[in-house]
Amino acid sequence: MSNALIGLCGTGRMGSAMAERLMEAGYSIMVWNRDGAKAAPLVEKGAKLAASPKELAAACDTVITILFDRAAVEAVYQGSDGLLAGAGSRSLFVEMSTLGSDGIGWLQEAIASSGAALLECPVGGSVGPARKGQLLALVGGDAKALDRARPVLETLCRRIEHAGPLGAGARLKLAVNLPLMVYWTALGEALALVSDLEIAPNRLIDLMADTSGTAAVLPRKQEAVTRLVEGADFPPAEFEMRGATKDLAFMVEAARARGIDLPVSSAARSVFEAAAADGMAGEDAIVIAALAYLKSRKS
Numbered sequence: 001m002s003n004a005l006i007g008l009c010g011t012g013r014m015g016s017a018m019a020e021r022l023m024e025a026g027y028s029i030m031v032w033n034r035d036g037a038k039a040a041p042l043v044e045k046g047a048k049l050a051a052s053p054k055e056l057a058a059a060c061d062t063v064i065t066i067l068f069d070r071a072a073v074e075a076v077y078q079g080s081d082g083l084l085a086g087a088g089s090r091s092l093f094v095e096m097s098t099l100g101s102d103g104i105g106w107l108q109e110a111i112a113s114s115g116a117a118l119l120e121c122p123v124g125g126s127v128g129p130a131r132k133g134q135l136l137a138l139v140g141g142d143a144k145a146l147d148r149a150r151p152v153l154e155t156l157c158r159r160i161e162h163a164g165p166l167g168a169g170a171r172l173k174l175a176v177n178l179p180l181m182v183y184w185t186a187l188g189e190a191l192a193l194v195s196d197l198e199i200a201p202n203r204l205i206d207l208m209a210d211t212s213g214t215a216a217v218l219p220r221k222q223e224a225v226t227r228l229v230e231g232a233d234f235p236p237a238e239f240e241m242r243g244a245t246k247d248l249a250f251m252v253e254a255a256r257a258r259g260i261d262l263p264v265s266s267a268a269r270s271v272f273e274a275a276a277a278d279g280m281a282g283e284d285a286i287v288i289a290a291l292a293y294l295k296s297r298k299s
Helices: 013-024 036-044 053-059 070-077 105-112 127-132 143-156 168-193 201-209 217-229 241-257 263-280 285-298
Strands: 005-009 028-032 062-065 092-095 117-120 135-141 157-164
Touching: 005 013, 005 053, 013 028, 013 036, 013 127, 013 143, 028 036, 028 053, 062 070, 062 143, 070 105, 092 143, 105 117, 117 143, 135 143, 135 168, 143 157, 157 168, 168 201, 168 217, 168 241, 168 263, 168 285, 201 217, 217 285, 241 263, 241 285, 263 285
Parallel strands: 005 028, 005 062, 062 092, 092 117, 135 157
Antiparallel strands: 117 135
C-alpha cells in the first residue's frame, strides 16, 4: 500500500463510508465537501480537510469523486477553486458518481487538457457494503488508469469489472440497477394484489422471500419491508428515491439513444417519479414495495 494521500470529494453517506473503509485499511485520506459539517466526523477520525477542491487535487495524486449528479460534478471540477485547477499530469480522477452513459464525455475532454487521467467507476452497493469493502466496481476507461487505481478499488470492492472505454462503466451500472428498481415496483404490485387477504404482513413477506420469483435483495431487506407493510416509519435511507428516479431516467434515455424501448423500466420510472413528487424523494427506494399495499388497504 502506498503512503500517498488519497483524496475523496463528496462525503455523503456513501463517500463517508468509503473514506472510513480506506482509513481502516491504513490509507491517509484528505476530504472535501461543499457542506464542511458533513466532513467533520471524518476529520475527527483522522482525515485531513481540504479548503477547496483545488487544494484536494494539488495534494492528492488519486482523487475519488462521488457526487449526486452532473451539476454537482461540474461545480466541483470547474472554476478557479475546482479540481481541474489543482490537477497535473500525475493526477488520476476516479469518478464514482452515476452520470448516465454519455455524461462522462465532457469531463473526459476537460481532464485530458490538463494532462491528468480519468477513470469512471460507478459502484453497485449501498452504505453497508461500502463499509465492508464489498462494493461492485463497474469501470470504464484506460487499462493503465485502472492499474493505478486497483489497490484502492480492491480495498473498497469485492469485484472489479472493466466494462470497456469511458461511458461503458456508466451503462453497465444502469443495467445492474435496472432489475432491482423493477423488482421493488413489481413486489409492491404483488403485495397490493393480496392486500385483502387475512395474512399477517410478516407471513406475507416471508412467503414472498421464499419463492422462485424473489430477488436476492429481499432476504436482506425482509425485516425493513415487513415493517413498512405494517405501516411503521420509513427506515433510514441507503439508496434514496431521488437517486433511483434519476437512474431510471438515465436507463430509459440510454436505451432510447440506441433505438431500444424499455416499457417495463418506463413504467417503474413513473412509479418512482410519482412517489418522489409526493414528498418521498429522500426516502429509501424500498418504500416503493409497500406503497401500493398500504394504499389498497385504505381503499
